[in-house]
Amino acid sequence: MPDTPPSAAEVRRLLASRKLEKVTVLGANGTMGYGSAALFTQAVPEVTFLARTKVKAEEGLGAAIKQVRSPTVANHAKVGSYADDLEAAVSGADLVFEALTEDLAVKKEMFDKVEKFRRDDSIVATVTSGLSINALCEGRSESFRQHFLGLHFFNPPNVIVGTELIAGSETDPEIVDFVEAFSRVRLGREMIRTADTPAFAGNRVGFKVLNQAAQLAEQLGPVLVDRLIGPYTGRAMTPLATIDLVGWDIHRAIVDNVFENTDDEAHLANRLPGYMNRLMEKGVLGNKTGRGFFHRDEDKKQYVLDPASSDYRPVSEIDLPDLSYIDDVSRLYAEGRYREGMQVFLGADSHEAAIARRAIAGYVSYAFHRVGEVTETIDGIDRIMGMGFNWAPPSVLVDMMGGAAAAVGMIEKAGVPVPPVLEEAAKTGEPKRFFDNPRINIGRFFVAG
Amino acid sequence: MHPAFSGLPTGRHEAACASGSIALLAASAEIEAGRYDLQAVVGIEQMKTVSAAQGGAYLGTAAWYEQEAEGIEFPFPKLFGKLGDEYDKRYGLKDEHLAEISRLNYDNAKLNPNAQTRTWYMNKEHALCRTDDNPAVGGRIRIADCSQVTDGSVCVFLASRDYAQKWAAAQGKKLEDIPRIKGWGHNTARLRFADKVAESAAAQYVLPHVRSTVTAAMKRAGIEDVNGIDGIETHDCFTTSEYMAIDHFGITAPGESWKAVEEGWLEIDGKHPINPSGGLIGAGHPVGATGVRQLLDAHKQVTGAAGDYQIEGAKNVQTLNIGGSGTTSVSFVVGV
Numbered sequence: 026m027p028d029t030p031p032s033a034a035e036v037r038r039l040l041a042s043r044k045l046e047k048v049t050v051l052g053a054n055g056t057m058g059y060g061s062a063a064l065f066t067q068a069v070p071e072v073t074f075l076a077r078t079k080v081k082a083e084e085g086l087g088a089a090i091k092q093v094r095s096p097t098v099a100n101h102a103k104v105g106s107y108a109d110d111l112e113a114a115v116s117g118a119d120l121v122f123e124a125l126t127e128d129l130a131v132k133k134e135m136f137d138k139v140e141k142f143r144r145d146d147s148i149v150a151t152v153t154s155g156l157s158i159n160a161l162c163e164g165r166s167e168s169f170r171q172h173f174l175g176l177h178f179f180n181p182p183n184v185i186v187g188t189e190l191i192a193g194s195e196t197d198p199e200i201v202d203f204v205e206a207f208s209r210v211r212l213g214r215e216m217i218r219t220a221d222t223p224a225f226a227g228n229r230v231g232f233k234v235l236n237q238a239a240q241l242a243e244q245l246g247p248v249l250v251d252r253l254i255g256p257y258t259g260r261a262m263t264p265l266a267t268i269d270l271v272g273w274d275i276h277r278a279i280v281d282n283v284f285e286n287t288d289d290e291a292h293l294a295n296r297l298p299g300y301m302n303r304l305m306e307k308g309v310l311g312n313k314t315g316r317g318f319f320h321r322d323e324d325k326k327q328y329v330l331d332p333a334s335s336d337y338r339p340v341s342e343i344d345l346p347d348l349s350y351i352d353d354v355s356r357l358y359a360e361g362r363y364r365e366g367m368q369v370f371l372g373a374d375s376h377e378a379a380i381a382r383r384a385i386a387g388y389v390s391y392a393f394h395r396v397g398e399v400t401e402t403i404d405g406i407d408r409i410m411g412m413g414f415n416w417a418p419p420s421v422l423v424d425m426m427g428g429a430a431a432a433v434g435m436i437e438k439a440g441v442p443v444p445p446v447l448e449e450a451a452k453t454g455e456p457k458r459f460f461d462n463p464r465i466n467i468g469r470f471f472v473a474g
Numbered sequence: 475m476h477p478a479f480s481g482l483p484t485g486r487h488e489a490a491c492a493s494g495s496i497a498l499l500a501a502s503a504e505i506e507a508g509r510y511d512l513q514a515v516v517g518i519e520q521m522k523t524v525s526a527a528q529g530g531a532y533l534g535t536a537a538w539y540e541q542e543a544e545g546i547e548f549p550f551p552k553l554f555g556k557l558g559d560e561y562d563k564r565y566g567l568k569d570e571h572l573a574e575i576s577r578l579n580y581d582n583a584k585l586n587p588n589a590q591t592r593t594w595y596m597n598k599e600h601a602l603c604r605t606d607d608n609p610a611v612g613g614r615i616r617i618a619d620c621s622q623v624t625d626g627s628v629c630v631f632l633a634s635r636d637y638a639q640k641w642a643a644a645q646g647k648k649l650e651d652i653p654r655i656k657g658w659g660h661n662t663a664r665l666r667f668a669d670k671v672a673e674s675a676a677a678q679y680v681l682p683h684v685r686s687t688v689t690a691a692m693k694r695a696g697i698e699d700v701n702g703i704d705g706i707e708t709h710d711c712f713t714t715s716e717y718m719a720i721d722h723f724g725i726t727a728p729g730e731s732w733k734a735v736e737e738g739w740l741e742i743d744g745k746h747p748i749n750p751s752g753g754l755i756g757a758g759h760p761v762g763a764t765g766v767r768q769l770l771d772a773h774k775q776v777t778g779a780a781g782d783y784q785i786e787g788a789k790n791v792q793t794l795n796i797g798g799s800g801t802t803s804v805s806f807v808v809g810v
Contacts, residue, residue: 033781033784036782067595067597094607095595095596095607097599097600097603183593210782214593
């Protein structure tokens with residue numbers, strides 16, 4: 026069941042309960058920094074872009090304008106450097122938004138300075154994609170800890186609306202409620218509250234699937250893996266292309282953090298494949314370096330990595346086994362017959378289809394296992410996977426498979442652990458439908474291709 | 475076809491952007507004639523499967539295609555640009571007021587979870603922006619002045635009094651708490667835009683047929699004028715069409731729509747709220763669905779179910795849905 030949103034009157038009360046007119050963004054030259062800063066300029070009169078140098082902050086502003094395609098961003102923006110402007114910008118801010126590099130020490134060093142200058146009533150938020158909120162504010166003053174939380178936008182923030190909100194153990198609940206209402210109403214965000222667990226909800230569930238795809242690529246090759254866990258399994262972008270887009274270094278930071286700090290039923294799935302480590306030493310980081318699982322030459326010819334040899338081969342030379350079941354599924358999706366398409370996938374009799382089913386069973390199993398750990402119910406995981414990753418939410422897949430009993434059967438057959446929530450639902454027959462969010466059109470997740 | 479419709483009498487209605495309202499009129503007429511006691515009116519449009527230019531060309535068939543649309547890129551922005559030009563000629567018109575209408579619709583849309591633009595980057599400054607980020611698409615009409623292509627669908631149920639009585643009893647509700655269509659107006663004008671304005675050259679209103687549609691609906695609802703209406707869901711396919719609606723509803727004297735904009739009367743908590751939902755500009759304009767969506771939003775308002783975009787205490791809400799360049803106009807008054 027979806028979390029119950031606060032009433033309109035309660036939202037109005039929350040929005041009126043605090044002044045939020047000045048935002049200072051730290052690290053405003055980074056992707057998340059300028060993307061988030063652009064969002065804020067839409068909602069508040071003054072946003073200060075801060076970076077190591079004023080020139081870098083100006084570059085951030087330029088990138089923000091380009092990102093949302095509106096020169097009006099500049100009307101609400103100020104720029105400055107940490108050396109010259111941090112004190113004034115932080116002491117004047119109602120919200121200090123930290124978007125520095127994903128490094129605990131770097132962030133903590135900045136918070137030393139923020140603490141010195143911030144007003145006692147100002148909110149401090151971090152856009153970390155998975156570092157512990159409690160660890161980030163450890164050793165800070167009581168006021169800091171009460172006003173500190175994680176506000177995790179996904180990239181690019183002006184397009185992806187799914188946003189995680191993570192309270193620390195001492196964050197004032199009124200601050201959490203206020204930031205949630207502000208982000209939802211004024212920034213148009215879809216808000217998901219998560220626990221302060223490694224990588225929170227979206228990246229925990231999503232990157233495990235991506236990493237397993239990377240592990241599979243070692244034996245099957247990237248082309249086949251991206252076909253098998255492709256659009257027909259409920260996503261617009263294929264997994265390895267996603268890692269290339271995100272950047273291999275970011276992928277490593279997320280899965281390493283999860284691997285080191287969790288011990289769940291799918292622990293090994295979060296271990297980075299050795300070939301990725303080796304290639305990163307040679308500078309392979311995905312699209313930003315021109316090479317990842319895939320790359321294109323000057324003539325746009327596409328090449329694919331052979332993980333064993335580290336060589337690239339033309340994609341056109343890759344032989345694929347018979348995958349006609351994918352075409353059959355896609356044809357049904359194109360007509361909006363998602364359930365029937367899913368049945369064709371579940372019934373497809375081939376070695377490859379079984380591999381694909383194991384990957385999807387792994388996704389559903391891992392997501393439902395996280396209920397109670399990263400979010401209170403499956404609803405939060407569903408919404409962040411749908412509106413943060415643009416993947417079919419796990420509950421949608423269960424519904425399309427024909428309900429909990431069918432999903433449990435599929436998961437068992439794939440040799441993947443059955444999550445207690447689904448096992449219980451399969452026994453009782455309730456709920457009959459897991460996904461019931463009228464604001465999310467599930468058709469968008471079933472991509473024919 | 476969904477199996478649920480199998481074996482049911484169905485019909486399809488077409489009147490360009492007013493299709494949804496024409497379907498509502500037909501459905502309500504059949505109920506009043508006693509043929510049926512319950513009708514599902516479905517509005518649906520899928521527009522994003524083709525490019526904007528291709529979609530614009532398809533929409534051009536809602537005008538006199540050979541004369542007003544053939545070979546013209548984005549014909550409708552150009553036609554509604556001319557509506558602005560006509561206001562400018564007769565009364566004067568400032569782009570700033572159009573930008574304010576755009577801003578208001580986008581702002582309201584941020585309060586509507588079903589609005590397609592609720593996360594778009596938009597504000598009055600951007601609407602006034604005269605750079606390539608907000609390019610002109612038809613005379614004075616820029617992107618920020620347009621409702622943009624939308625996939626969308628909506629369904630409402632209309633019922634006879636007897637059916638509603640039984641339904642209310644089963645739901646534990648009072649019949650008088652269930653919103654009714656209290657009044658309707660419907661009119662048609664000449665197809666070509668140039669003919670419409672030539673005809674109205676000596677009249678007070680730029681589109682007199684639209685004015686009579688609005689007043690007919692009020693009259694049938696037993697409401698004297700716009701002061702008896704608590705909120706409006708109007709057809710802002712472009713900012714100029716909402717500018718036109720303001721004086722045609724009688725909120726200001728003809729040609730003085732700008733006053734309502736400047737005074738803030740159109741805000742959700744203003745004297746005459748228009749498009750609390752975000753309208754076509756903010757919520758989206760899935761062409762065939764729009765008229766039905768307006769009726770549903772009116773229903774939400776008068777039942778206090780509009781959430782963040784609720785007009786406090788709304789009892790009577792009026793819609794205005796127009797097809798073509800103001801060719802077909804339909805208005806409903808929904809109230810409790």
